[in-house]
Amino acid sequence: MNSKKIITIILLVFVVGSVGAMIYKELQPGQTDPDAITADISTENVPQNQIIAYYFHGNQRCPTCMNIEAYTKESLETNFKEPLDSGRVVWQPINIDEAANRHFITDFELEMKLVVLADIKDGKQIQWKKLDQVWPLSGDKPGFLEYIKVETEEYLKESV
Amino acid sequence: MDFFFCFGTALWLGVLTSISPCPLATNIAAMSYIGRRVDRPVYVLWTGLFYTAGRALTYFALGSLIVSSFLNTPQLSFFLQKYIHMFVGPLLVVVGMFLLELLSLNIGSSGLSQWVQKRAESWGFWGAGALGIVFALSFCPVSAALFFGSLIPLAIQYDSGLLLPSIYGIGTALPVVLFAVLIALGAHSISKAFNQITKVEWWARSITGGILILIGIYLTLQNILV
Numbered sequence: 001m002n003s004k005k006i007i008t009i010i011l012l013v014f015v016v017g018s019v020g021a022m023i024y025k026e027l028q029p030g031q032t033d034p035d036a037i038t039a040d041i042s043t044e045n046v047p048q049n050q051i052i053a054y055y056f057h058g059n060q061r062c063p064t065c066m067n068i069e070a071y072t073k074e075s076l077e078t079n080f081k082e083p084l085d086s087g088r089v090v091w092q093p094i095n096i097d098e099a100a101n102r103h104f105i106t107d108f109e110l111e112m113k114l115v116v117l118a119d120i121k122d123g124k125q126i127q128w129k130k131l132d133q134v135w136p137l138s139g140d141k142p143g144f145l146e147y148i149k150v151e152t153e154e155y156l157k158e159s160v
Numbered sequence: 161m162d163f164f165f166c167f168g169t170a171l172w173l174g175v176l177t178s179i180s181p182c183p184l185a186t187n188i189a190a191m192s193y194i195g196r197r198v199d200r201p202v203y204v205l206w207t208g209l210f211y212t213a214g215r216a217l218t219y220f221a222l223g224s225l226i227v228s229s230f231l232n233t234p235q236l237s238f239f240l241q242k243y244i245h246m247f248v249g250p251l252l253v254v255v256g257m258f259l260l261e262l263l264s265l266n267i268g269s270s271g272l273s274q275w276v277q278k279r280a281e282s283w284g285f286w287g288a289g290a291l292g293i294v295f296a297l298s299f300c301p302v303s304a305a306l307f308f309g310s311l312i313p314l315a316i317q318y319d320s321g322l323l324l325p326s327i328y329g330i331g332t333a334l335p336v337v338l339f340a341v342l343i344a345l346g347a348h349s350i351s352k353a354f355n356q357i358t359k360v361e362w363w364a365r366s367i368t369g370g371i372l373i374l375i376g377i378y379l380t381l382q383n384i385l386v
Contacts, residue, residue, distance in 0.1 A: 008262040011373065015250045018380045022246050025384065058241065060382070062182045062301045097242065111237040111308035113301050135305040 051083075051155050052090045052118045053148075056110055058097040065113055068134050069093060071141060072115050075148035080156075089152065117151060119159045129155065166314060170324040173311050174331015182300035187336050189252055189375045192368040193291055195340035196259070197284075198347040199361040207288040208337035214292020216329030219307070223325025227315050237299065237308045244298040249380030251294065255287070256372030259365055296329060303332075 053076055055069050076084060076091050083089035094101050096110070108116050108128060114135070118128040131151055137144040178187065194211055197203045225231045257263040299307065307328065315324040344364075351360035 004262060008257065011253055011257055011262065014377065014380070015253050018384060019247070019250050021384050026246075058238075058301070060245075060301070064180075064182070065301050096238065105234045105238055106232075110234050111312075112305040114305075114309075132309055135302075135309055 049122070049159065050088055050090055050120045051152065051159060052092050052120060053152065054104070054108075054116045054118065055091075055093045055114075056096050056104060056108075056116065057093060057113050058095065064135075064138050067141075068113070068115065068138055068144075071138075071144045072134070072148050075145040076152065078145070079149045080152060083156065089156070115148070117155045119155060121159065162318070166318050166320065166324060167327055169314060170311060170327040171331040171334075173306050173314075174328040175334060176331075177303045177306045177328075178332045178335045180302040180306075182302045183295070185375045185379060186248065186295045186298065189372050190291060190295060190336050191340040191343070192371045193255070193259075194288060194337060195344040195347075196364050196368040197361065198344045198351060198364045199357045201341070201345055201348050203284070204341055204344040206285055208333075208341055210285040210289040211292040212330055212333035212337055214289035215296040215333045216326045217289075218293045218296035219311075219325040219329035219332075220322055222307075223312065223315055223328075224321040226312055227319070227321025233308060233312070237304050240297055241299045241301070241304050244294070245300070245379075246383050248294060248298045249376045249378070249383060252372045252376030252379065254376075255291070256369045256376060259369030259372065262369075292333065296332065 053072065055072055057065055057069065073091060076089065080089045084091065094104060096102060096104055096113075104110065108118075108130065110116075110130075112132075112135070115131040116128055117131065118125050120126070129151070131148070133147055134144065137147055177183065190211060194207045195204055197207070222231075222236075226233050226236070254263070311325060311328045315321050318324065347360060347364060348357070351357045
């Protein structure tokens with residue numbers, strides 16, 4: 001058997017095997033990611049009135065997506081330390097590639113990975129807002145931090 | 161004024177998508193495929209046009225279906241980001257194997273074989289068009305944000321579900337085709353000067369096949385291991 005045939009067989013085995021592996025992976029029930037939240041938003045062990053800042057991401061994390069997540073977290077931790085500590089504001093990254101979290105795609109009409117603020121009153125979600133400027137601002141860190149700050153402040157004021 | 165603003169914005173969003181880092185791997189694959197026939201610059205140009213048409217047609221179809229509310233945009237966006245992306249890797253490995261002649265269409269009948277050979281050239285064009293369609297459908301987070309988050313709202317606002325997505329598609333192909341044509345022209349001039357066109361064409365095709373296989377393996381492993 002010459003080297004050309006060996007390479008061909010190896011590559012064909014790789015192609016068939018990888019397609020099989022991807023189908024198998026897709027058919028498996030979602031694995032539990034320790035950081036992922038799979039429960040619904042109305043849980044009993046959190047304050048009844050809160051603002052949840054969701055960041056929705058998938059299994060694949062592009063550099064821009066990771067910047068969006070890091071900047072949002074930084075802005076919240078810098079500007080809303082007290083509400084975060086008290087549970088009035090909650091930071092919640094969620095992997096929507098996990099089967100249990102896919103409902104968020106339709107719940108929040110998500111077309112892309114982004115930040116959503118959800119207003120919870122008496123354990124019920126009463127309104128939410130997609131922060132879709134996070135993508136255009138992803139290259140402007142100061143502008144991004146300010147955007148998250150202003151939007152969260154407005155939401156906090158509205159939900160008092 | 162409005163028309164030119166929309167036209168320019170759609171084109172610019174397409175170019176932005178193309179030069180963003182996340183579709184880099186598929187862009188390199190497309191550039192290699194389009195520019196591989198350094199012996200025939202006109203062929204490269206036609207391949208580039210078919211690739212552009214494939215992309216434009218895909219966004220045209222998607223845009224018109226979304227703007228006319230036939231499709232559930234959130235579900236579609238995440239479906240495309242997740243599933244099409246999964247199969248681009250294995251597909252590129254197979255295309256690379258054909259270019260390296262590791263795989264070939266063995267057809268017994270000599271008449272049919274001649275027919276296949278005659279059409280191989282036009283299949284190269286159609287292959288570029290198909291590659292354009294598949295790459296356009298394999299959304300990554302940045303391209304999804306630009307298409308679904310910026311282009312579609314613009315198309316809805318100006319009620320242009322056909323034209324603006326097509327212009328966006330042309331924008332996504334422009335940098336890739338331009339670079340492919342420039343590289344092919346440069347390689348053609350050098351190889352002509354040294355009278356080595358056939359040799360350079362063989363190398364270009366082999367390198368293209370190798371690049372497609374490597375990118376295919378990279379994208380496949382990225383999907384399996386993540």
